[in-house]
Amino acid sequence: MKMKSPFSPLLQAAKVARILVQKEDFDLNKEVTAISAGENRIGAVVTFTGTVRDMNGTLQSMTLEHYPGMTERELSRIAKEAEGRWSLHGCTIIHRFGKLLPGDNIVLVATASAHRQAAFEAAQFLMDFLKSDAPFWKKEDCGGENKWVDAKQSDLDVLSRWQTKKMPGTKPGNT
Amino acid sequence: MQLVYFASVRESLGLSQESYGLPEGITNVAQLISHMRSRGDKFAAAFSDSLKLRVAVNQVHAQADQLVKDEDEIAFFPPVTGG
Numbered sequence: 001m002k003m004k005s006p007f008s009p010l011l012q013a014a015k016v017a018r019i020l021v022q023k024e025d026f027d028l029n030k031e032v033t034a035i036s037a038g039e040n041r042i043g044a045v046v047t048f049t050g051t052v053r054d055m056n057g058t059l060q061s062m063t064l065e066h067y068p069g070m071t072e073r074e075l076s077r078i079a080k081e082a083e084g085r086w087s088l089h090g091c092t093i094i095h096r097f098g099k100l101l102p103g104d105n106i107v108l109v110a111t112a113s114a115h116r117q118a119a120f121e122a123a124q125f126l127m128d129f130l131k132s133d134a135p136f137w138k139k140e141d142c143g144g145e146n147k148w149v150d151a152k153q154s155d156l157d158v159l160s161r162w163q164t165k166k167m168p169g170t171k172p173g174n175t
Numbered sequence: 176m177q178l179v180y181f182a183s184v185r186e187s188l189g190l191s192q193e194s195y196g197l198p199e200g201i202t203n204v205a206q207l208i209s210h211m212r213s214r215g216d217k218f219a220a221a222f223s224d225s226l227k228l229r230v231a232v233n234q235v236h237a238q239a240d241q242l243v244k245d246e247d248e249i250a251f252f253p254p255v256t257g258g
Binding site: 050064065066067069070073074095106107127130131132133134135136137138139148149150151 | 179181182183231234235236250252253254255256257258
C-alpha cells in the first residue's frame with residue numbers, strides 16, 4: 001500500500017527509473033500498468049518498442065551481446081538525464097540480450113508524465129541516447145552467414161536535436 | 176589492468192578478457208591503443224581503425240586523452256548498435 005506523503009508532490013523524492021537488462025521477453029501491458037500504479041498525477045504514458053527487423057526475408061536470428069555492469073550504468077545515467085530535463089513520474093527501460101528471432105521484442109522504453117509533451121520527448125531522448133551510448137552489439141545470422149551490424153552515422157546525427165536545453169516540454173527553470 | 180573486449184574486437188582477438196600490466200610510459204587511452212597495435216598481427220588488425228573503436232574506462236565511455244591506471248578496467252569495442 002502506498003502511504004500518503006505529508007509533503008507536497010514537488011518535495012517527494014523522484015521515482016527511481018526501472019532499468020532491466022534481461023534475456024526474457026517483456027510484457028508491454030504489464031509495464032504500462034506498473035509505471036502508473038498508485039500515481040494519480042500521471043496523465044500521459046508513452047511507450048516505444050523496438051523489434052527484430054527482417055528487411056530482406058533472409059534473417060534467421062539476431063544475437064545481442066552487451067557489457068554487463070556498464071550497460072545498466074549507462075541506461076541509468078541516460079534515465080537520470082531525462083528525469084533532470086522533464087518532469088517524469090515514471091521511466092522504464094528494458095533491453096533484451098541473447099538470441100532473438102525476427103519479430104521478437106528487443107527494447108522497451110516507457111515514460112509517464114502529467115502532460116503528453118514531456119512523455120513523448122523524454123521517450124525519444126531515451127531511445128536516441130540508448131542507441132548511441134548503451135553498450136549493446138547486434139549480430140545477424142542470415143543462414144550460415146554471421147555479420148555484426150554496423151553502427152549508423154544517422155543515429156549519432158540525431159543527438160544534436162537535444163543540444164538546445166530548452167525544449168517546449170522541459171522543466172521550467174526556478175519555479 | 177583488466178582488459179575486456181566485446182563484439183567484433185573480441186572475435187578478432189579470440190579473447191574476451193585478460194589481465195595486463197600497464198606498460199611503462201603509457202598514461203592515456205590513445206597511447207594504450209597504439210601499444211595494443213604493437214602486440215602482434217591480431218591486435219594490429221583489431222585496433223587498426225580508430226573510427227571503429229570505442230573505449231570505456233571503468234565502465235564509462237572514454238576519450239583519447241583519458242588517463243589510465245594499472246587498477247583500471249579498460250574495455251575495447253566497436254560503435255554500439257543496440258536499441
